[in-house]
Amino acid sequence: MNNKKAVILSSGGLDSTTIMAIALSEGYDIYSLSFRYGQRHFFELEAAQRVANVLGAKEHLILNIDLKIIGGSALTDDIDVPKDRSAAEMQQEVPVTYVPARNTIFLSYALAWAEVLGVSDIFIGVNALDYSGYPDCRPEYIDAFEKMSNLATKAAIEGKTKTRIRTPLIHMTKAEIIRKGIGLGVDYRMTHSCYDPSLEGKACGQCDSCILRRKGFREAGVTDPIEYVSREA
Amino acid sequence: MNNKKAVILSSGGLDSTTIMAIALSEGYDIYSLSFRYGQRHFFELEAAQRVANVLGAKEHLILNIDLKIIGGSALTDDIDVPKDRSAAEMQQEVPVTYVPARNTIFLSYALAWAEVLGVSDIFIGVNALDYSGYPDCRPEYIDAFEKMSNLATKAAIEGKTKTRIRTPLIHMTKAEIIRKGIGLGVDYRMTHSCYDPSLEGKACGQCDSCILRRKGFREAGVTDPIEYVSREA
Numbered sequence: 001m002n003n004k005k006a007v008i009l010s011s012g013g014l015d016s017t018t019i020m021a022i023a024l025s026e027g028y029d030i031y032s033l034s035f036r037y038g039q040r041h042f043f044e045l046e047a048a049q050r051v052a053n054v055l056g057a058k059e060h061l062i063l064n065i066d067l068k069i070i071g072g073s074a075l076t077d078d079i080d081v082p083k084d085r086s087a088a089e090m091q092q093e094v095p096v097t098y099v100p101a102r103n104t105i106f107l108s109y110a111l112a113w114a115e116v117l118g119v120s121d122i123f124i125g126v127n128a129l130d131y132s133g134y135p136d137c138r139p140e141y142i143d144a145f146e147k148m149s150n151l152a153t154k155a156a157i158e159g160k161t162k163t164r165i166r167t168p169l170i171h172m173t174k175a176e177i178i179r180k181g182i183g184l185g186v187d188y189r190m191t192h193s194c195y196d197p198s199l200e201g202k203a204c205g206q207c208d209s210c211i212l213r214r215k216g217f218r219e220a221g222v223t224d225p226i227e228y229v230s231r232e233a
Numbered sequence: 234m235n236n237k238k239a240v241i242l243s244s245g246g247l248d249s250t251t252i253m254a255i256a257l258s259e260g261y262d263i264y265s266l267s268f269r270y271g272q273r274h275f276f277e278l279e280a281a282q283r284v285a286n287v288l289g290a291k292e293h294l295i296l297n298i299d300l301k302i303i304g305g306s307a308l309t310d311d312i313d314v315p316k317d318r319s320a321a322e323m324q325q326e327v328p329v330t331y332v333p334a335r336n337t338i339f340l341s342y343a344l345a346w347a348e349v350l351g352v353s354d355i356f357i358g359v360n361a362l363d364y365s366g367y368p369d370c371r372p373e374y375i376d377a378f379e380k381m382s383n384l385a386t387k388a389a390i391e392g393k394t395k396t397r398i399r400t401p402l403i404h405m406t407k408a409e410i411i412r413k414g415i416g417l418g419v420d421y422r423m424t425h426s427c428y429d430p431s432l433e434g435k436a437c438g439q440c441d442s443c444i445l446r447r448k449g450f451r452e453a454g455v456t457d458p459i460e461y462v463s464r465e466a
Contacts, residue, residue, distance in 0.1 A: 061302065065297075065299065066297050071349055100346075112303050135386055145381050153334055158327070
């Protein structure tokens with residue numbers, strides 16, 4: 001086994017946990033990166049730490065960043081998270097849970113850390129199918145970020161690394177992602193996906209993220225191991 | 234006068250102060266953005282605030298970001314800042330003052346704030362001539378970042394804004410920049426360029442940034458109004 005390393009953007013959710021398992025299965029040592037970015041709760045950061053521990057990340061870094069000051073999102077501001085939306089409604093427009101330029105900021109930090117570590121491969125769990133209408137989850141965006149990365153760093157212009165933004169989930173349905181993860185032995189009990197959990201951290205079951213997750217488990221024919229505040233409709 | 238707005242990346246240095254004056258002369262309202270990123274001193278943040286006040290920025294935002302944790306630079310780590318290097322030495326390789334992916338991270342935040350403000354134009358004072366060998370100051374990098382930006386945001390995909398990364402200094406010599414600024418009435422006394430100032434904030438006169446600045450003033454035939462610890466050689 002050679003010592004391949006990868007930086008993994010981890011939110012402690014279903015998608016990023018699956019990409020971490022995929023990277024491990026490909027023989028990478030894992031350097032996982034999470035952000036305290038002014039989100040309304042820290043359950044996802046706890047989940048990201050748990051996932052890093054369970055899957056055996058070599059290092060897990062949590063960066064404090066100031067997206068709340070910039071504002072413009074239900075995930076950082078006092079704007080209500082939308083509930084009980086249909087798949088059609090989710091696709092209609094970019095939702096208020098969109099955080100301005102979030103993936104660009106996250107990937108930029110990943111690029112910086114990757115350069116310091118001497119890493120070429122950055123994994124991000126974006127998904128263009130069962131997604132929630134975010135512009136920075138689309139393949140054309142990822143391609144443009146990768147091109148920019150290869151002009152941005154000392155490591156790139158000195159020919160030491162060629163950055164690859166790896167998006168193994170980008171064309172998969174949520175059900176396919178779940179089956180893939182279960183095939184790799186992922187216990188999804190340790191993950192957290194909800195935008196608006198209860199005070200004890202239970203998933204609401206009604207935000208876009210919960211709805212997509214539940215639909216995924218249903219379609220995969222697997223029971224979602226986490227607890228929800230509300231029963232499934 | 235229409236109400237054009239621009240986000241300006243400001244370090245309180247000579248270049249970013251000049252671009253702010255240029256943006257003002259083009260009729261933009263200024264939203265300036267600086268970063269507390271783990272640099273070894275805060276004189277540049279004080280200078281950036283001073284410049285924003287003097288030039289009349291509508292808003293000046295200082296974001297706390299965690300580049301020190303990522304490391305890899307003399308500007309954030311305990312690595313000596315190189316002194317008394319010749320122009321040829323500066324061009325030979327990317328120096329230890331390079332901060333991994335810094336402009337990418339800075340521009341990503343600028344993009345986020347621009348989206349929230351409804352702004353298309355982001356000004357950055359990069360320079361490809363009298364520069365210090367940084368990859369993320371080159372025109373091809375800036376072009377790639379702009380392309381990526383126009384795929385990254387809700388504002389872009391909804392056709393509300395078309396992001397332009399404006400680099401008015403990119404092909405100018407330091408002397409030309411200084412003449413341009415003086416023509417626009419900039420008082421460079423309020424700026425701070427030094428990587429390694431004295432405890433009272435006096436410029437060292439020997440780091441790459443001081444050397445390039447002094448050379449620029451000399452070639453422009455203008456006296457640099459700031460104080461230096463060391464006399465000019």
